[in-house]
Amino acid sequence: MSLTMADGVEAAAGRSKRQNSLLRKQLALAVRSVQWSYAIFWSSSLTQPGVLEWGEGCYNGDMKKRKKSYESHYKYGLQKSKELRKLYLSMLEGDSGTTVSTTHDNLNDDDDNCHSTSMMLSPDDLSDEEWYYLVSMSYVFSPSQCLPGRASATGETIWLCNAQYAENKLFSRSLLARSASIQTVVCFPYLGGVIELGVTELISEDHNLLRNIKSCLMEISAHQDNDDEKKMEIKISEEKHQLPLGISDEDLHYKRTISTVLNYSADRSGKNDKNIRHRQPNIVTSEPGSSFLRWKQCEQQVSGFVQKKKSQNVLRKILHDVPLMHTKRMFPSQNSGLNQDDPSDRRKENEKFSVLRTMVPTVNEVDKESILNNTIKYLQELEARVEELESCMGSVNFVERQRKTTENLNDSVLIEETSGNYDDSTKIDDNSGETEQVTVFRDKTHLRVKLKETEVVIEVRCSYRDYIVADIMETLSNLHMDAFSVRSHTLNKFLTLNLKAKFRGAAVASVGMIKRELRRVIGDLF
Amino acid sequence: MDNSAPDSLSRSETAVTYDSPYPLYAMAFSSLRSSSGHRIAVGSFLEDYNNRIDILSFDSDSMTVKPLPNLSFEHPYPPTKLMFSPPSLRRPSSGDLLASSGDFLRLWEINEDSSTVEPISVLNNSKTSEFCAPLTSFDWNDVEPKRLGTCSIDTTCTIWDIEKSVVETQLIAHDKEVHDIAWGEARVFASVSADGSVRIFDLRDKEHSTIIYESPQPDTPLLRLAWNKQDLRYMATILMDSNKVVILDIRSPTMPVAELERHQASVNAIAWAPQSCKHICSGGDDTQALIWELPTVAGPNGIDPMSVYSAGSEINQLQWSSSQPDWIGIAFANKMQLLRV
Numbered sequence: 023m024s025l026t027m028a029d030g031v032e033a034a035a036g037r038s039k040r041q042n043s044l045l046r047k048q049l050a051l052a053v054r055s056v057q058w059s060y061a062i063f064w065s066s067s068l069t070q071p072g073v074l075e076w077g078e079g080c081y082n083g084d085m086k087k088r089k090k091s092y093e094s095h096y097k098y099g100l101q102k103s104k105e106l107r108k109l110y111l112s113m114l115e116g117d118s119g120t121t122v123s124t125t126h127d128n129l130n131d132d133d134d135n136c137h138s139t140s141m142m143l144s145p146d147d148l149s150d151e152e153w154y155y156l157v158s159m160s161y162v163f164s165p166s167q168c169l170p171g172r173a174s175a176t177g178e179t180i181w182l183c184n185a186q187y188a189e190n191k192l193f194s195r196s197l198l199a200r201s202a203s204i205q206t207v208v209c210f211p212y213l214g215g216v217i218e219l220g221v222t223e224l225i226s227e228d229h230n231l232l233r234n235i236k237s238c239l240m241e242i243s244a245h246q247d248n249d250d251e252k253k254m255e256i257k258i259s260e261e262k263h264q265l266p267l268g269i270s271d272e273d274l275h276y277k278r279t280i281s282t283v284l285n286y287s288a289d290r291s292g293k294n295d296k297n298i299r300h301r302q303p304n305i306v307t308s309e310p311g312s313s314f315l316r317w318k319q320c321e322q323q324v325s326g327f328v329q330k331k332k333s334q335n336v337l338r339k340i341l342h343d344v345p346l347m348h349t350k351r352m353f354p355s356q357n358s359g360l361n362q363d364d365p366s367d368r369r370k371e372n373e374k375f376s377v378l379r380t381m382v383p384t385v386n387e388v389d390k391e392s393i394l395n396n397t398i399k400y401l402q403e404l405e406a407r408v409e410e411l412e413s414c415m416g417s418v419n420f421v422e423r424q425r426k427t428t429e430n431l432n433d434s435v436l437i438e439e440t441s442g443n444y445d446d447s448t449k450i451d452d453n454s455g456e457t458e459q460v461t462v463f464r465d466k467t468h469l470r471v472k473l474k475e476t477e478v479v480i481e482v483r484c485s486y487r488d489y490i491v492a493d494i495m496e497t498l499s500n501l502h503m504d505a506f507s508v509r510s511h512t513l514n515k516f517l518t519l520n521l522k523a524k525f526r527g528a529a530v531a532s533v534g535m536i537k538r539e540l541r542r543v544i545g546d547l548f
Numbered sequence: 549m550d551n552s553a554p555d556s557l558s559r560s561e562t563a564v565t566y567d568s569p570y571p572l573y574a575m576a577f578s579s580l581r582s583s584s585g586h587r588i589a590v591g592s593f594l595e596d597y598n599n600r601i602d603i604l605s606f607d608s609d610s611m612t613v614k615p616l617p618n619l620s621f622e623h624p625y626p627p628t629k630l631m632f633s634p635p636s637l638r639r640p641s642s643g644d645l646l647a648s649s650g651d652f653l654r655l656w657e658i659n660e661d662s663s664t665v666e667p668i669s670v671l672n673n674s675k676t677s678e679f680c681a682p683l684t685s686f687d688w689n690d691v692e693p694k695r696l697g698t699c700s701i702d703t704t705c706t707i708w709d710i711e712k713s714v715v716e717t718q719l720i721a722h723d724k725e726v727h728d729i730a731w732g733e734a735r736v737f738a739s740v741s742a743d744g745s746v747r748i749f750d751l752r753d754k755e756h757s758t759i760i761y762e763s764p765q766p767d768t769p770l771l772r773l774a775w776n777k778q779d780l781r782y783m784a785t786i787l788m789d790s791n792k793v794v795i796l797d798i799r800s801p802t803m804p805v806a807e808l809e810r811h812q813a814s815v816n817a818i819a820w821a822p823q824s825c826k827h828i829c830s831g832g833d834d835t836q837a838l839i840w841e842l843p844t845v846a847g848p849n850g851i852d853p854m855s856v857y858s859a860g861s862e863i864n865q866l867q868w869s870s871s872q873p874d875w876i877g878i879a880f881a882n883k884m885q886l887l888r889v
Contacts, residue, residue, distance in 0.1 A: 276758040279736055279750040280798055286691070286733045287780035313562040313887035314839055314855035317810075333789050333814040333833055336573055336593060336864040337771055340628050341727055343595065345682030345701045347625055348651040 042078050049080040049217075050100050052238035056231055058221040059083040059204065060155050064163065064170045065215040074163040074170050077215055081106055083151035083222070106152060110159045151222065154202035158195060168194045170216040173209035181227040182207045185220070208232070212239060381473075381532040400534075467544065471536045478503060478536065482519040484544040486512045491519065493543045498523055501531045501539060563857075564886040566604055566613045570594055572879040574601075576630040577869040580644050582660050586872060588613070589646055590884050591627035593864075599623045601630065601648065603658060603665075606886060608872060613886060618663035625650045628683060634690035635871075647710075649683040653698050655710060669713050673698070673706040684727050690777075691734040699726035705739055707751065719754055721747060724767075730775040730783065732798075740770035740785050746796065760801040761794065763787055774818045779825035782842075786815045786830075793818055793830045795842065808840050810853050816863060817878075822870035827854075831863030831878055837887065857887055 045063060053061040065077030081103045148156065163171035169192065173180050185193055185207040186200035193199070193207065205224045209216050210232070217239065225231075332338075379393050382400045468483040482494065491510055498505055503523040510519040525531075574591030585607035592599045603619035606612075633645035643659040645668070655668040672680040681702035689695040694711040705721040708714070722741035729739045735751040744763035750756070763770060769788040776782040782805070783796050793808040793815055813833035821827035831837045838853035857878075865879035876887045 275750065275753050275756040276748070276801075278753075279748060279758070282750070283732045283736050283780045283798065311562055311888055312855070314837075314857045314889065317838070317853045317856050334771070334816055335833075335862065336571075337816045338788075339595065340573055340593070340626065341684050341701075341725070341771060344626055344628060344650070345684065345725075347595070347597075348679070348682040 045078045046080060046100070046103070048239050049078060050082070050103070052235045053080050053082045053219060055238060056219075056221075056235060057082070058219050059151060060220050062155075062158060062218045063212070063215055064174075064218060065213075066174075067162070070162075072165045074174060074216060076159045076161070079103060079107070079155065079159070081152065081155045083149070083155065106148075106156050107159070110156050114160075150202040151204070154195070154198045154204060157198055161195070168192070169207060169209045170218055173216045174211055177211050179208065179210035179232060181232075182209075183224060183226060210236070212236075381534075404534075469537060469540055469544065471533050471540070473533050473536075476525045478523045478525070480519075480521040480523065480536070480540070482517065482521070482540065482544060484517055486515045486517040487545075490517060490544065494519065494521075494540065497539050497543050498536075501536060502526045503531070503536075562888045564606070564611050564613050566590070566615070566884040566886075568592070568602065568882045568884065570600070571882045572884055573864055574627040574630040574648070575865045575867050575877055575879050575884060576632050576646070577867055577871060577875075577877060578632040578644050578646075579635040579871045580632070581871065582644075584616070584660070586869070587632070587644060587658070587660075588877065588884070589630045589632065590879065591623060591630050591648065593626045595626070597624055599626045601627060601646075601656075604884070606875075608875065613884075616660070616663075619658055619660065619665050621656070621665045623648060623650070623654075629685045631686065631688050634688055634693045636690055637693035647686065647688060647696065649686045649698060651682060652680050653683060653686060653696070653708065669710070671708055671710070671713060673700075673704075673708075673715050673718055684725065685729055685772075687729050687731050687737070689731040689734060689737075691731070695731075695734070697729045697731065697737050699729040699739055701725040703741070705729055705737070705749070707737075717751065717754060719749060719757075721749065721757065724769075727769065727771050728773040730773045732775050732780050732783075738773060738775060738783060740773040742767075742769035744768050744770060746770060746773065746783070746785055748798065758801065760798055761785065761796050761804065762802065772816075772818060774820050774828070776820045776825060776828075777822065778820065782820075782825075784818050784820065784828055786818055789814055791815060791832065791834075793828070793840075795828075806842060806851060808838075808851055808853070810838060810850075811836065813862075817866035819866050819868040819876070821873065822868055823873040829866060829868055829876055831859075831866040833862045835859045835861055835863060835880070837863055837866060837876065837878055839889065859883075859885065 049061040049063060053059075060079065060081050060083060062079040063077040064074040067073040067075045080100070161168075163174075166172050166175040169180055169182060182188060182193060183206055185204055186196055188196045188199075190196060199205075199207070199220075203222045204220045205222060207218060207220045209218045211217075217235075219235065375390055375393055378397060382393070382397050467485070468481070470479075470481040472479040480498075484490075491508075495505060495508075498521075502525055504526055505521050505523040507522040508519070509521070510517060512518075568590060570592040571594065572590050573593035574589075576589045578587035578589070580587065582605070584605040586605070588604045588606055589601055590604065591601050599622070601621055601623045603616045604613050605616055627648040627650050629649045631647050633639075633647070637645065639645065643657045643666075646656045646658055648654050648656070653671040653673075655671070657666045657668050659666070674680050681700040681704070683698045683700050686696060686698040689697070694709055695716065696708045696710050697705055698708065699705045699721065703720055703722050703724060703726060704718055705726055706718045707716040709716045721739050722743045722745065724742035726739050726741045729737055731737045732748070736748065737751075738746055738748045738760070740746050744765075744767045745759045746761040747757040747759050761770075768790070770785050771788055772786050774784045776784070781797050781799060783798065785794050785796065786792070787794065791809055791811040791814055793811075794804045795806040795808065797805045808828075808830065811830065811832040811834050815830050815832040817831045819829050821829070826842045827839060828842070829837060829839050835858055837857040837859065839855045840851065840853045843851060859878060859880045860883065861881045863878050863880045865877075867877045869875045869877065874889050876889060878885050878887065
């Protein structure tokens, strides 16, 4: 239904029929936009002046229940309304044997639609809500009778809450409403008739909602006098987008865009109209000389196509592989202005930069300049800290350390506390003087971490507590390190731990990070 | 690749085949009629730097297509799309303009009289680099023919003023690679992306875009987009690994108005009829090209195509000639075939 191609070739149909079909769509849009259960247009009877009878309706109840998928059931909703109407008429026919004399019925108009639904509804298939809608079709209202009659007579909108408990005089379908759980019903006059909407929820009077519904309906009526079908079709389509077709009200931008496109489209199709009509018959299958054969369902299925290659092979390559061919060429030479031209050198350099990036905390930037800036800042911090620590420790390593830090700055910024530390690490391994040291530093907590490629040498001295070694091991494990050599002893509640560990996989924590974590464990906050 | 189907004889009488020395992907019909017939450009698909664009001449009366070797030229990498200038472009010289996308947007002037192809411009949208982010597709605005939009794997769309060879605007259009772009009107375009969405942009308000469709499984990439030039309410898109052609109505975002699902394998290419608002042709991995007529109301069992053509292998490209609406061009393997509608 929503797939209405404006072809304008439609035979001149009766005005009322056309109006009804438009009205039905508008009711559908209106009821859908507010997500109510149904909308009915009570039109004034042609045979009995002043009496309101069923004119048109749209049922939206089922979709209400399945809110999630209601978008995709939009078409289904219109279809459902028609099926319900057809069921009603067939029941009427079957029961009384009389034909229905509703001039407003446009069943012929819908014939193709009904055929397209394979099954015919039976009364057993109906939910209570659908039954309510169906039975409503049998009602007629004399002036001032019931809600629609009063709305028509007074010319005012009537908003009825708790419709299921309303007096029969005010709302004659209150019993039906109770079984269908319809709680709120609204009626207002429209085009000489009355529009009625209902919903299964209790909703208090809402002027915005009313305005919304009315704007859906009013806009269309302005165009109904236009006899040029083609033009009207286009105008309507422009109008439709102004309705809340899933677009939020504030999205004026998109509305404007659409109206631009459609105005242009209308212009264009207006110009090409003759052309199109003239040419359209050309697209007929199996014309002599056509390369195409008429589609036959069965034949196609028998032919049993088996796909050999990967699906969309070439298209994927065009969209994914071909662009990468450009980028492959693009990246090696992109930075050529910056550095050496040998790509392998540059790759090494980039690798080293990425190592550096993992070592220096708070570097999230990937460009080399920020990495260097952060590294400088970090090294300055470290230097300051080293100075501070050594001043309070009076360390034996003082001279060595100082040499190291300066060395690091001059030499390579790559690996902190690594290069040229072989003598140091042997010292850690060398346990001979340890006892002495411990006695010297017995109350001093001491933590050293050295990183050599993937190997980490850790030296911890701190006051002993239960499970401290286990905690340290766990911390290392969390940092993706596996200890492969551990030596520890405790003397006078003081722990000395020498440990070597390797990184698991590619993850490399920085020295700073390892120290931070270990400090947390040994409870030292220097 | 032999078709044993009994209809192969009748087909061969009506289809015109061009055999290329290399696999083909990109293809375009010229809107001009030259002395030797209608011009067609085909781009090779070699996964290599060295590729070619060949210009062919098609005579629909004698049903022959012949290459114009003098007009054949080299193209770096396979062109991801080819397009001749829209008829609305008025140029002082008689030559035809051809645009190609790939590593850059390139414009070529094809002058048959002097048998030359001149590169007119190589357009790079990057201010900082001598290289441009790779382009997956482009579309020439036929209302405002100096305007051309490209889309890239870097998530952007770039709008060019090709008269001045300057970037009119560049927008971050999607969250992922942009796969195709299509103009609706002078200032309105739509794009599809690996992020699974179709978005509409209006150059008058670049801050906004509207998502009018999202693929049902989140992030199923959308690959190609075709805007119905005869009825701009409708556009069509195709999904990765899907046999569906999804038809959208720009007035009802998020809900496709139809899904055409009669291909037996994934769809690779779609083209709306240039002369009718309700016909669309699609080509797929099932080697078939299907012509569809969009009905006013879809039946319960879905929509059947009107007609079918079976090619020798997967159809990778499909173009519907706007200057000769009776002809559809398809590319598969190393063949380009012209089919009479």
